[in-house]
Amino acid sequence: MQERQTEEKSHLYDMRLEDLRRWVTGLGEPAYRAVQLFDWMYKKRVSDFEEMTNLPKAFRAVLRERAELQTLEEVTRQVSKKDGTTKFLFRLRDGSTVEAVLMRHDYGNSVCVSTQVGCRMGCAFCASTIGGLVRNVTAGEMVEQLLACQRLLDGEGGRVSSVVLMGSGEPLENYDASLRFVDIITSPEGLRIGGRHITLSTSGLVPAIRKLAKERRPLTLAVSLHAPNDELRTSLMPINRAYPLARLMEACREYWQETGRRLTFEYALLGGINDQLVHARELAELLRGLPCHVNLIPVNEVPERRFARTPKHLVRAFREELEKQGIPCTVRREMGSDIAAACGQLRAGHAAIEV
Numbered sequence: 344m345q346e347r348q349t350e351e352k353s354h355l356y357d358m359r360l361e362d363l364r365r366w367v368t369g370l371g372e373p374a375y376r377a378v379q380l381f382d383w384m385y386k387k388r389v390s391d392f393e394e395m396t397n398l399p400k401a402f403r404a405v406l407r408e409r410a411e412l413q414t415l416e417e418v419t420r421q422v423s424k425k426d427g428t429t430k431f432l433f434r435l436r437d438g439s440t441v442e443a444v445l446m447r448h449d450y451g452n453s454v455c456v457s458t459q460v461g462c463r464m465g466c467a468f469c470a471s472t473i474g475g476l477v478r479n480v481t482a483g484e485m486v487e488q489l490l491a492c493q494r495l496l497d498g499e500g501g502r503v504s505s506v507v508l509m510g511s512g513e514p515l516e517n518y519d520a521s522l523r524f525v526d527i528i529t530s531p532e533g534l535r536i537g538g539r540h541i542t543l544s545t546s547g548l549v550p551a552i553r554k555l556a557k558e559r560r561p562l563t564l565a566v567s568l569h570a571p572n573d574e575l576r577t578s579l580m581p582i583n584r585a586y587p588l589a590r591l592m593e594a595c596r597e598y599w600q601e602t603g604r605r606l607t608f609e610y611a612l613l614g615g616i617n618d619q620l621v622h623a624r625e626l627a628e629l630l631r632g633l634p635c636h637v638n639l640i641p642v643n644e645v646p647e648r649r650f651a652r653t654p655k656h657l658v659r660a661f662r663e664e665l666e667k668q669g670i671p672c673t674v675r676r677e678m679g680s681d682i683a684a685a686c687g688q689l690r691a692g693h694a695a696i697e698v
């Protein structure tokens with residue numbers, strides 16, 4: 344086992360700059376090599392050590408032997424004819440696959456990243472959870488998903504301006520890797536994506552929300568709510584049994600108090616289930632006094648899950664009722680609908696693909 348570990352190459356995209364510094368000095372190289380490497384990886388975005396021409400040849404040979412950059416293989420790429428949304432399917436080293444989605448908005452480009460292969464949270468409306476959790480995605484694999492999107496934009500002179508951790512998986516179940524990913528992509532020496540432009544979604548893991556609150560990072564937390572009362576929420580999201588709404592709301596308040604960041608609540612409208620005016624009023628009551636924003640997500644039909652779409656006039660009525668009650672909300676625009684661009688084939692919840 345020990346032997347196998349020493350044989351394994353180090354995945355450089357999995358390292359923050361300080362990790363990379365430790366790694367290169369461990370190889371007997373000066374620390375500034377880490378900055379040079381980081382620059383090639385994130386600013387010039389080359390994926391072959393041979394192209395890193397300001398590194399000595401001998402060091403490049405060591406890198407080839409001891410390190411790796413690209414571990415994800417692009418399997419498919421689908422582009423929406425409607426809005427240019429691009430959905431990537433990647434094969435990871437162990438053969439499992441994840442999706443990432445690049446969305447083009449008039450205010451910039453955003454990328455939706457997957458944090459787990461599959462998911463064990465069991466949300467009733469989500470296709471990603473059907474096979475359960477396969478494994479966590481590493482920070483480096485998340486970085487690679489993002490870089491694939493950025494490389495596509497490089498050809499057009501564009502850049503990724505915001506990132507949502509809303510693909511398959513519960514990011515807070517893969518806490519350390521998700522936050523390491525955030526550290527790497529926000530690094531001023533690298534991609535320089537602002538923390539304020541990163542949205543981390545959760546199905547409501549209360550202890551992890553409280554832990555994140557204490558870190559006081561300027562991230563947007565998007566909580567998948569989808570129901571205004573415990574009975575309904577438990578029927579849609581099993582996590583609610585462990586962390587019912589009262590505890591979830593308490594953790595959300597703590598997040599607001601610690602970080603000063605307004606929360607986002609995702610609410611998938613499921614026809615005939617949670618989309619009546621009485622639910623809108625209950626939702627407003629639940630959120631009253633908490634600085635927040637609600638994203639309403641009209642869900643596409645999921646025949647195998649027997650979910651129907653909420654008709655447009657009811658979506659409007661729901662939104663108006665929330666606004667009347669003083670809760671700011673938007674209805675999420677569908678993106679890439681012709682390529683089923685919801686990450687991980689999700690149809691709702693974390694599936695939502697617009698920030």
Ligand code: SF4
Binds near residue numbers: 463466513546694
């Ligand atoms: S909605 Fe998110 S947390 Fe729920 S099962 Fe799907 S991927 Fe997991």
